[in-house]
Amino acid sequence: MAIREIREIGDDILTKPCKKVTKMTMRTQILIEDMLDTMYEKMGVGLAASQVGILKQIVVIDVGEGPIVLINPEIIETSGEQTGEEGCLSVPGKWGIVTRPNVVKVRALNEEMEEFELEGEGLLARAFCHEIDHLSGNLYVDKVEDGLHDVTYEEQEDEE
Numbered sequence: 001m002a003i004r005e006i007r008e009i010g011d012d013i014l015t016k017p018c019k020k021v022t023k024m025t026m027r028t029q030i031l032i033e034d035m036l037d038t039m040y041e042k043m044g045v046g047l048a049a050s051q052v053g054i055l056k057q058i059v060v061i062d063v064g065e066g067p068i069v070l071i072n073p074e075i076i077e078t079s080g081e082q083t084g085e086e087g088c089l090s091v092p093g094k095w096g097i098v099t100r101p102n103v104v105k106v107r108a109l110n111e112e113m114e115e116f117e118l119e120g121e122g123l124l125a126r127a128f129c130h131e132i133d134h135l136s137g138n139l140y141v142d143k144v145e146d147g148l149h150d151v152t153y154e155e156q157e158d159e160e
């Protein structure tokens with residue numbers, strides 16, 4: 001489909017809450033496809049609609065196990081704790097240490113607007129929290145424990 005422009009830190013849209021999706025339309029379906037294309041093109045593991053300038057509660061995630069689409073997602077259960085590096089396509093060239101739950105269960109709608117629950121552990125749990133935060137207008141930079149660090153070219157290669 002199309003690669004959309006990713007909004008970066010400082011853009012007001014990233015601080016605004018997103019609206020619930022009430023029905024699946026052709027425009028919303030195209031948005032989801034564009035979000036997946038954009039996430040893969042930019043080599044991210046997740047993307048929220050607000051990051052491409054659309055204030056809808058839609059998140060796409062792929063931690064290497066295939067794409068996950070979450071519409072109107074909410075975290076319903078968490079357990080454990082993990083602390084690790086986190087980055088964001090809206091904060092290019094930076095990373096920081098963030099503590100998140102290690103296991104997260106979410107409830108959301110799929111592309112057919114059917115409710116489902118999904119549990120994630122480790123990176124998927126981190127991605128759930130990070131992307132759902134975007135829907136409330138929150139960025140990970142507010143949770144960073146030791147400040148933001150520059151990503152170097154060598155570190156980027158190691159992550160691939």
